[in-house]
Amino acid sequence: MTSVPALPEADRPGDARGRMKQAAQRAHRNRSVRASARIGLLANGLVHALIGAIGLQVANGGAGEADQLGALSAIATRPGGLAVLWLSTVALWGLALWQGTNAAFSVAPNRRILVFRRSLNVGKALGFALLGTVTFWVALGARAGGAESVRRADTAIVESPIGLFVLLAVGTTVGIIGGGLVWRGVRRNFREELRYLWGPTKVIVLTLGVFGHTMKGVAFLVTGGLLVAAAVFADSRWVGGLDAGLRYLLTLQSGPVLLNIVAAGLIAFGLYLVARAAFLRH
Structure with a gap:
């Protein structure tokens, strides 16, 4: 009786999930994606620091909009601000990709916790993607006014x-x-x-x-x-x-x-x- 050769692991039916996981891990380790994630974190940090600064200004009787759109609009009015916004847009979308693919590395003692941790990564990725989209629209000319x-x-x-x-x-x-x-x-x-x-x-x-x-x-x-x-x-x-x-x-x-x-x-x-x-x- 002739035995049927086993299929390579990556070609087995139902192993599409494994291939997707490997692809996500490769994307996560990519140097360009990782560099973009670092720049995206810096951009996100700048936005939060500006929101806080505007909040301090409002608390002490000043004007301003203490939210992401207000902070991004403040960046846009500075010399070189538009270049910063365009760089931040790309970097924040890269950060979203990096954060989302990080779910492929999630480990947990049981499936319920694993699903939660992966969902948390995806949720953060969506938040970064949204901020990148807002940054994109501000760079195109949207303002907080x-x-x-x-x-x-x-x-x-x-x-x-x-x-x-x-x-x-x-x-x-x-x-x-x-x-x-x-x-x-x-x-x-x-x-x-x-x-x-x-x-x-x-x-x-x-x-x-x-x-x-x-x-x-x-x-x-x-x-x-x-x-x-x-x-x-x-x-x-x-x-x-x-x-x-x-x-x-x-x-x-x-x-x-x-x-x-x-x-x-x-x-x-x-x-x-x-x-x-x-x-x-x-």
């Missing part, structure tokens, strides 16, 4: 039949992300993103990571809470992004102090991203 258009869009969302459900879903998602960031900061789970550190460098980077993740989480919790409130009370005045969430802090008792702390935390998060670019683990 269209506040009136944004307000009209917010009102239309609230008044639409499904708008309130959309706000509720988005607000809940933003709040969950915020809670996750606070947990990640307090538990210092972000250490898995960094290679081994020691001495004063370790203390500085961990301090930036804890403070930065926690305060960004607080900002997201407030922003998500406002979106949920807007859905519950059908009030477009509470609809807004990160800028609206930070400005809401000013309405609370000791509001300027709170906003100064959260804004400083966003700057710390930006500096942590710079450190992450320098001490990238994978």
Whole structure:
């Protein structure tokens, strides 16, 4: 009886998942993708630091829009700003590719945790891709000055039949992300993103990571809470992004102090991203 030769592992039916995983791992290890990821982290760090700086300005009576669009528009007005935006666009999309393919290296003691870790990588990748897209549109000429258009869009969302459900879903998602960031900061789970550190460098980077993740989480919790409130009370005045969430802090008792702390935390998060670019683990 003639035996049938076994198929090579890569050619076996059903092994498409394995080939996809190998392709993702090769892309993740690619030097160009890794370099792009580092530049993307630097760009993301710059954006967060600028958001924090604008937040400090607002907390002390100044003007500005303390969100990603406001920060990117501020970059665009500086000499060489457009070149920075175009470079950042490509780098952030490269960072999204690097972060997404990192899911191929995820390991866990059981399938449930493995799915969670892979989903977390994909979620981060989508966030970086979105920021890259916003950067692309700002580089094309979008500006943060269209506040009136944004307000009209917010009102239309609230008044639409499904708008309130959309706000509720988005607000809940933003709040969950915020809670996750606070947990990640307090538990210092972000250490898995960094290679081994020691001495004063370790203390500085961990301090930036804890403070930065926690305060960004607080900002997201407030922003998500406002979106949920807007859905519950059908009030477009509470609809807004990160800028609206930070400005809401000013309405609370000791509001300027709170906003100064959260804004400083966003700057710390930006500096942590710079450190992450320098001490990238994978």
